[in-house]
Amino acid sequence: MSFSGALSAAAREVVADILGSDASDLGHAQNVIVALDSSASLQPRIAEGAVRAVLDVIAAVAERLGTGCEIIGTLAGTGTVLTRLPGVTALTLVDTLLDAASHQQPTTGFRIATRDVMPYAPLSNVGRTPATRTYLVTDTVPSNVAEFTASAGSPHDTQHLVVLTSQSAWSLLRPPAVPCTVVDIQPGPLSPAEHLLHAPGALRDLIVSLLSRGPAEVAAESAGPRTGRRAAR
C-alpha cells in the first residue's frame, strides 16, 4: 500500500473514531464541496504531494459527512463561475481534482465565487435539506476572502479554509472569520503523506480541525515537523 493509500485508510479510521460508524445517524450528514485553488503558487505543493495528502484526509472526512448527501469537487480559478467536476464521489474526489488541475493552466490569483455561482447541484436528499460544508484548499488567505465568508447559504452552512502554509507565515496573515485549518508541511526527507502518518497526533488533530463547525471552534493545525495549535484571530 502506498503512503497515500495508507493515509486515506488511517484518515477513515480516525474519522470513524471521532464521528462514530454512521455519521448520518448522528446528524452530521452534510453536503460537502471541496474547492481547490488552481493558481500557480499551489503547483509546487501539488508536485511535492502535499495537496494530495491534504485532499486524502478531506476525502475521508467528506466520505463520512457526505453519507447520503452530495459531494462536489471544483477548481477555483479566476472565472466567475466555478464548474462542478463530473463524476465526483468520495473515492474519486482526490484524483478528479488533481487530474483537473493538471489539465488546466495555472492561474494568476483566483476568485472565490459567491453562493450564487458555487456549484450547488439539486440535492437528492428527500425530506430534508442538509447543511453544506465547503472546504477551500489554498496556500494563503485570499484577498477577496470576504466573499467566501459571505457565501454561506444558511446559518447551518460552514465555509472552511484549508491553508497549506508555514506557521510563521500564518502568524503574519489576517485569518478570516471562518474556520481555518493550517497544514504546515515543509519539504524534507519524508513525503507529506508520511509526515501526516508519522507525526504524533498530527492526523487526528488535522481531522478534528477539519470537523470544527464554526468560528467559535476555529483551530489552526499544523502537521509535520512543526506542530502546534494556533487559534485564528
Added chain:
Amino acid sequence: MTTLTLVLAPTGPLDSVRDALQDWSGAGLIDRVLWIEPHMITRSDVSALSIENGRLEGITLERVLGGADLTRVYLTVLVPVLAGHRVVHPEVERYVAEYVEATRYDAAATYVRAIITRVGERATSDVLAVDGWHNIVLSPEDSTGPGMGATELRSSTVSPTLGAHTAAGLAGLLGLWTDVATGPLDGDDGAVGGIRLARSYYRHLGAHGVETQLRSRVYDVSGGVPLPSGASLPVEYFNRPAEAAQAMSDRLWARHGSVLSTSTPHTRADTPSPVGGGERWRLFGGFLASALRNSVRPWVARAYQPVSAEPAAMMHSHLVNADPASYAVLTNGTLGGGLAASWADTRHAAGSLLAACDPGGEASATDPTVSLWRDYASGGFTLIDAGEREVGLPPIQEGASLRVVTETNLALPGDGVSFQGLSQPLAETLGMRSVAPYDVLATRQLDARLGVVERRGASAANSDTALVRRYFDEWRSYYAATYAGQVGGRIGDAYQRALTGAREHLAVLRTASGGHVELREVIDTQQGLLRWVQIGAGVTLVLMILSVWFGVQGTPLALGGVVLFPLAWLGTCSLIYARGGRGLVDLINSRRVSVGKEGAARQHVAAALADVCRLGIVYEQFLAWSRILGSVTDAPFGTPSRRAEAPETMVSDLPLSMRLGAAQTGEDQLAAAVVPLRGEVFETGWLSECWAAIVAAAPERLGVRAADLATGPQTILGAAAAAGRPGEESLLSVWAEALASSGVDASAGDEQWQRILDALGGRLSDVSDGLLGSVIDSRQLGVTVASDTFLRGLDSLQPLPNDRMSDGIMTEGARAVQLARVDRSHVDGSRRGLSRVMSLSQLTVPFGPVGLVAHHATPVLGQHS
C-alpha cells in the same frame, strides 16, 4: 551580489498584488520578495512575509538585512490613490525606511514609492512625491509592447486587474524577474524626488521542449557513430571493421594474455620401461613359489602393488560420490535430460567438484582482473571515438587516417541486438530464448542445440529451423567479428581448453577406477595356471619316486628321471607361464604407462578444476562488462533528466505586457542545428567523459550495497569485479542489470549538455536563433506566432519616436507639454540555453505632482493603515 526587495503595502485589496507575486514566484518567474504590512511592524522589529518559490514564510527584517552578501536593498511602498483603498501612514513609511537605513550595513538602499491610480479615478493624495525617494506612477495602461495599441486601465476596472497589473509593473521596475539582473532604478539617482511614469514589458520564452528534441537528436548514435573532430590526423571509417576489431582484441590480449593461460600440465608421463627378461624370471619364480604355496593372490597383489590404480580410483570415487550430478555434467557435458550443458552449468559443476577435492580451491580461483576490464572498455571506446587512452591500445590507423567504426554495435554491441528469432516451440525445445551478441559460449551452445534439432528431422518444433538457422548464422557471423565477439571468443576458447583439460584428468581417474576388473581377470587366469602347475608338480613327484624305486630295483638309468622329470616340469611350467602369464605382464606394463598419467591427474585435477572456475569467472565478468559497455554505447549520454523534460512555464490571467510562450521548432531547423552541435559533442575520446560520469554515478545506482564505494568512483571497478564469486550476485551484475533495464544515467550527458546550452546562449547564439521559429503564447494555447513577433520591440534601448505612456491621469497642462513621453528605456534579460527572458522598462522625465490629476493640495484621504 544579492538584492533584497521589500514591498510595504497597506492591508486590504492590495493583497491581490501579493497573491500575484506569490503565484509567479511559484511558477519560477520572479525572485524572492519580502512583503510587509503595517500590522507586521512593532516597536522592536519588522516582520515580513518572504515570498519565494511560491511559498510564504514569516521572517524578521533584522535576520535578512544583516546578511553579509547583501549588496542592494529596495524598499518600495505601494501607494494606492484609489477610492476605498487605505494607504500606509507616512510615519510607518518613515519608520520602516529608517529601520532599513539602520540595519542595511554596507548594502546600497533604493527607496521607491509606487503610486497606483487609474484613469478617471476620483481619489487624490497630497503626498504623491517624497524627497529622497523615487516616486513612480505605474502607468495605468496595458499593451503587448511599445508602440502597440494600449488599453487604458480605468477606475471602473480596478478590482479584477489590480493585482496582476500592479505586480507586473513592480517586477519590471524593481528587477524582480528571475534571470533579469538589473532594474531601471539601479544607479538611477538623478531623478530622485520628482514623479515619473513607468511601464514595463516582459517576455518569457521557454524552450525546454525544443531543447529536449535537440538533445535527443544531437546525442543520438543509433543511426551511426559520427566522425569525431579534434584529432591531429584525419578521421575516417574503417573499411574492414572486423580486422580492426581483431587487431584491437589482439592488442588487448598481448597485455593480458596471462589471464587466459592454464596452470595445468598435461597428463603425459615419461615412457615407462616394460617388464624385461630378468623381471620376467623373477615373476616366474614368484609364480612357482606361490604355486607351491597354493596362494597366487598375495603374489599377484605384491607384483601389482607398485603399479596399482588404487589412489586414483579412490580420488575418482570421492569426486563421484561428493556430487554425482556435477560429475556427470562436467564429464558428459550434458544435463539430466540429455540437453547439452551450458558453460555456466559446467562452471558450477567444476566449482562443486573443486570444493570436494580442494575445499579452499574455489575461493582462490577468483581472479579480479580489474585492469583487463578497464583496458577492454578502453579498446572498445577507442574503436568508436579514436581517443588516446591506454598505452598499448592506441587508435587504429590506416594509411594517414585514424579510423573509427560506423556503428557502436561493431565494437561493443548491447542487449538490444540480441538474437531473438526463435519461435515459442523452438525456444522451448532448445531451452534458450535469446542470446546476447557478446555471449560467445551461449552462441556456440545454441549452435550445437540447433544442430541436434536439425538432425532429428522435421517436427512441429523445428519446422522453422531452416529459417532460424539462416538468420542465426548471419547474426553469429556478424557479431563474432565485433570487438566484443573477438575478445569473448578468446576467453571462450580458453574456458573450453580448461574444461577439456579437466575432463581429461577425470577420464584418467575414471579409467584407473576400472583397473581392478583387469586385475581380477589376471588372478583368475593365474589361478587356472596354478592348477596345471600343481598337477604337473604332483605328476613329476610321482615320476621322481618311481624313478628312485626303479633305480633301487636295479635300473640305474631310471635314476636319471629324478633330474629329468623336474626339469621337464620346470620347462612345462615355463611354457605354461609364458603363454598364460602374459596377462599379468601386460597388465603391469599397461599400468606402468597409466600410473604416470594417474599420478599427474591426481596431482593436477584440482588445479584443472580451478582453471575452469577461474576462467568461468573471467567469462562471467566479461559478460557483465560487455552488458554494461553495450548499454553505455547504446545511449552514451543517457536519457534526459526530468528537469529537461519539464513543461514550459505557462500561467494564465496575465496582463498584456507580460507574455509567456513555449518555443516550437521545425524539422529543418532542428536538422540544421544538429550538425554544428554534434561537432561540439563528438570530439576524439568523447566517450571518456560519458564513461567517467557513469562510473561516478554507479554507487548511487547500486544503492545500499555500494554505500562504501562512495570513497571514489573508480573503486566500483575493483569492488564490482572482486564480488564476482560463484553463487552470489555480484555488484557488477547488479550494475549491469540496472543499466540494461533503466538505461545509462542522464548525468552522463547533463554536464556536456549544459555546456552546449551555455554555448547556445552565447557563442552559438546564431544556432539558437535559427531554432526558435515559432511560439505558442500562454494567452492563446494552440495558436503559434513567430518568435520575432513574440519578442518584438523588447530589445531596443531607443524609444520609438513620439512614444508616450497613457496620459489620461495627467492634467491638461502636463499633456500639453507631453510629460508622458518615453524618455528612457532599460532593457535586460538572459538566455538560458534556448530559453530567453527579456524585460523592458520605460520611464518618463521627472515632473512635479501638479502634473497628475490625483494630486490634491490638502489631504482628503483620511484613512491610514
